[in-house]
Amino acid sequence: MKSTRRELIKGLGALGLLGLLGPGKANAARPIPWRNWSGAQSCLPAARIAPATEAQLADALRNAPGTVRPVGSGHSFSALVPTDDTVLSLGNLQGMLRHDAQSRQSEWWAGTPMSQMGAPLAQAGLALPNMADIDYQTLAGAIATSTHGTGPRFGSYSDQVVGLRLLTASGDAIDCDAQRYPHVFDAARCSLGALGVVTRVRLQNRAAFKLHRREWVQRYEELLEDMPRLLREHDHFEMNVLLHSDVAVAMTMDETADPRVLSKQPGGDVDKVALLQRVHLEWQNSPRVYARMLNFLVKYAVSFPDVIDASYRVFANVRDVRFNEMEYEVPAEAGPACLREIMKKIRDEKLDSFFPIEYRYVKRDDAMLSMFQGRDACAISVHQYYRMDHHDFFARIEPIFWKYDGRPHWGKLHTLNARLLAPLYPRWKEFLAVRESLDPAGKFLNAHLRSVLGVG
Known part of the structure; x- marks a missing residue:
């Protein structure tokens, strides 16, 4: 029986935790390599820790030397994690903490994989309003990079956050929302892990619902x-x-409301x-034949049956072929021209790639x-098979x-630095000010983030 990618990730996560000597303690025997899902990012950190409580996490942040980088499922393609110092997992801080039927809000440990949120929410009569194409990410990782699904009336995961707890480099906890420390809240909802470690997240949910998915060529x-x-005419x-x-x-x-499943x-x-x-x-060297073959095969050799089920079972898909990805968000009205x-x-230019381009709002x-x-x-997302060089493409x-004035997805590959990124974000200086106030020593900054944020 072939293993699914979800099972593989779970297995790799278990192996990573076995390499730890205990909650919040580093492996002193020898460093354990870290790699992201595609294999394009890697590092050999001196320590890998997985605190079991917020108190252990706070103590680890106060005492860890050098840079500390939080890690989730490793599904970001950009170099957000790599460090020679400490990689910190929230794998021991998972699950729903509480929910409220009246406000339709729920609070979660930030290390919870998105794949493990749908069923508990459904049991409480709730659901996430929207979800991304995959659900392997941890909640903290998803909001740190504004991971998103599709639908012009739906925001990213960051937009579903109504409150969170942030542990700073000093180990202090900040509970923030639109009323308490609103500036910290607006920065921490998409922070790249540069402000501290998010441990708890409060989400605005909706009533549980079903989706009907249709596909065609x-x-x-x-x-x-x-x-x-x-x-x-369509939600998504x-x-x-x-x-x-x-x-x-x-x-x-x-x-x-279709009762069928x-x-x-x-x-x-x-x-x-394949x-x-x-x-x-x-057929890559025969463009006309290539196009005709694809047009024919995708119409007649591949089936796309309808799906009707609970929303969380419909949104996410199993993506078990590895790739590297670059994605930019262009103004909605510029999408068609950019894609063309x-x-x-x-x-x-007969560019050497065969993965489809994903197009969403x-x-x-x-x-x-x-x-x-x-x-x-x-x-708009472009992909390259992981065994093929993605740099030139x-x-x-x-x-x-x-x-087209695009902003790169923080979790995907791009080549921009702070000088080029700053003009794209009206609140750029506000974010830098919040970061400086919370982490003046730059404990959470690796080389990539120093370049991206322009911090020396």
Whole structure:
């Protein structure tokens, strides 16, 4: 039986915890390497710790030498985690702390994987309003990078946060929300782990609901032309555009009262990705044949059955083929033009990649460093198979995002530094001021964050 990616991640997480000598204590025998999911980021930290309580965590923060970097599931592609000093896991701080039926709010330990939140919420009659394409991330990691799903009326996970607890470098706890320490709250809802360690998160939920997911194949130009109607008539819309072709797999998800349950097909996307790879290897030097083959195969060789189920079972998918990813959020109105230019670049220069481009919409929010701060956005993601070099492919496409005033997803690969990022964020200086006040010594800053935030 083939293992799913979720089972693999759980297994790797267990092995990582076995390497710890105990709650909050570092392994003194020898360093244990850390790698992210795709394998593109790695480090050999001197210590890996997993405190079992907030008190142990506070003590660890006060006493840990050098840099401390929080780590979740390792599903960020950018270099947010790597450090030679201390990697800190919240794997022992998981689960729901409480919920309130009247306010429809729930509080969670920040180390809880998103995959373990749906069922407890459903038992309480609640649900997350929206979820991302995968649910392997931890809650703290998801809000630290404004991870998101799709739907022009729905914000990212950061936008669902109504309160949180932050432990600073000194071990002090700050409970913040829109009334208590609102500036810290607006910074901590998307902090890149640069302010401290979030231990508890309070979320605004909604009543539990079901979703009906439909998928179909259509020319992506037709979908772009029909975009205003698709966004108006459906709760959630996205499409995966096939490179070197003129078609996309479109998907809508809408709330439904349909009593039926049509469960997802088991397994992940290994077979579909393998099909795309075979066609790419065979026909990449014959563009016309390549496009015709893809158009035919995706219409007639792949099925897309409807799904009707509890929302948390519909939103997330099993992605069991590794890749590296670059994503930018461009202003919503610029999405179609940006996508067209990317597809033209790939076609004209015969760029070597076969993973589809993911195209989604996300509502604006007001968190200081959220990619969606102050504007509705179109999220466009390009991918490269993990065994193929992504550097040249991403380098050819990234300038197109800059042309359309794009903001890079904090958890995805990009090449921007503070000088180029600062003009993209109206509240940039506010965030830096909060960071400086909470962590003047830079305990939570690794080399990547020092470059991204412009801290020497």
